[in-house]
Amino acid sequence: MTKRRLIQAINDALxxxxxxxxxxxLFGEDVEISLFGDTRGLAQRFGPARIRNTPISExxxxxxxxxxxxxxxxxxxxxxxxxxxxTGFDSIANQAxxxxxxxxxxxxxxxxxxxxxxxxxxxxxxxxxTPYPLLMNLGGIRVAVPATPEDAKGLMKACIRSDSxxxxxxxxxxxxxMGEVPExxxxxxxxxxxxxCPGGDVTLVAIGSMLKIALAAAEELRxxxxxxxxxxxxxxxxxxDEACIxxxxxxxxxxxxxxxxxxxxxxxxxxxxxxxxxxxxxxRAPIRRVTVPDVAMPYAPQLEKLVMxxxxxxxxxxxxxxxxxx
Numbered sequence: 001m002t003k004r005r006l007i008q009a010i011n012d013a014l015x016x017x018x019x020x021x022x023x024x025x026l027f028g029e030d031v032e033i034s035l036f037g038d039t040r041g042l043a044q045r046f047g048p049a050r051i052r053n054t055p056i057s058e059x060x061x062x063x064x065x066x067x068x069x070x071x072x073x074x075x076x077x078x079x080x081x082x083x084x085x086x087t088g089f090d091s092i093a094n095q096a097x098x099x100x101x102x103x104x105x106x107x108x109x110x111x112x113x114x115x116x117x118x119x120x121x122x123x124x125x126x127x128x129x130t131p132y133p134l135l136m137n138l139g140g141i142r143v144a145v146p147a148t149p150e151d152a153k154g155l156m157k158a159c160i161r162s163d164s165x166x167x168x169x170x171x172x173x174x175x176x177x178m179g180e181v182p183e184x185x186x187x188x189x190x191x192x193x194x195x196x197c198p199g200g201d202v203t204l205v206a207i208g209s210m211l212k213i214a215l216a217a218a219e220e221l222r223x224x225x226x227x228x229x230x231x232x233x234x235x236x237x238x239x240x241d242e243a244c245i246x247x248x249x250x251x252x253x254x255x256x257x258x259x260x261x262x263x264x265x266x267x268x269x270x271x272x273x274x275x276x277x278x279x280x281x282x283x284r285a286p287i288r289r290v291t292v293p294d295v296a297m298p299y300a301p302q303l304e305k306l307v308m309x310x311x312x313x314x315x316x317x318x319x320x321x322x323x324x325x326x
Contacts, residue, residue: 001182007175009149010038013156014076016185018046021074024160027052028061028078028114036116037175039078058088065111066091070099074110074160081127082117082169096165097140112159116172118209118260119297119304128172128297128304130261132207135167136238136270142166142190143238145208149179151235154188161187171209191239195248199228202254202318205245206231207267210258210309217314227318237267245271246279253284256317258309263291285323290314 004012018024032043032053043051054061058079065077079085085092092113099107119128135143142164144155152170159166196211197218206214211233218229230248234240249255255275259268268289275287290309298304 001180003178004149004153004181005175006146006149006152006171006177006179007037009153009179009181010156010170010175011040011042012181013153013160014039014042015045017157017160018042018050021160023072024074024076025050025068026076026078027054027064028076029054029056029080029084031078035080036170038114038170058084058086059090060088062088062091062096062113065113066095066099066109069109069111069165070107076112076114076160079113079115081172082115082131083126083129085113085115085131092141092165093138097138100164101140108163109165110160110163111165112156112162113165113167114170115167116170118172119292119308121173122299122301122304124299125296130259130292132167132169132237133261133265133267133270136267140165141238142236144168144236145171146188146235147171147206147208147211147233149177149181151188151233153181154186155235157185157187158190162190169208174209174212177212188235190236191241192236193232193234193241193244195230195244196233197229197231199230199252201228201252202230202256202321203245203248203252204229204231204256204258204314204318205234205268205271206258207234207237207260209260213309213311214258214314217311217318220311220315221318225315225319229318240271240274242274242278245275249275249279250282253282254318254321254323255283256288256290256314258290258314260292260309262294263289264294266291285321288317288321290317
């Protein structure tokens, strides 16, 4: 195991996969200069035939990615900010998500869309969305939300090697976070959540960027209130490891889902519905969701902080459950 920053782990995965398979190509907005650092050095190493800047046209990027993948390449299409996928959504929602099914599996579409999501950096509403609920609803797109450097590397590899279109969503502004990364070649499995902190009193499902604050909230609950929270990191939302979540809720009887997307039709809503349907008899208290209100992300730092999930909001949600933790 070696210590790597999350953004370095992504870069390592890209280098390894492009070295392993010459069919892997990468293009997108400013990928040659790498504003985020995830594609740093790739243009110099692999050249313009495999690494290329595109015009600022998301319709072009997603359309070109679809065609290149259908023609035999393994494409990494860097969208920069997750909000920018809206502009290129036709090729994603109407083509990439459907063509394997509509061709009876004849069309393979190994496309990895990369985008940074989320608030907390005061970069305003056009750059701060968390749009994975839209992607979850398409029915033909895999969605990866890594929260650690280890999974950032392993899930990037899983996306690139998949014959189905995948979204790799980077937690914006968290690229400098450090973590242990296994040495050598490894792939994080699709649809396998992991328990990051064991506990028996309440289940916290923390999606992507929310893992860090959920772990901090679990520590505060334990030290200040004697409540032992079990923290689950889904790692992928499509496919979703329902079994892991249900097993935890059956043990704890309580569920709080922490999700950086907006509240209405959020991933938290979907997870809550699954538990209500399949583990209702195990629940000792209503399910709670800690999400972003149904508003555009504010630019002002204090307003942004107000709407973002936080340790304090998670602790209040757990403490507010109408049941004792005896």
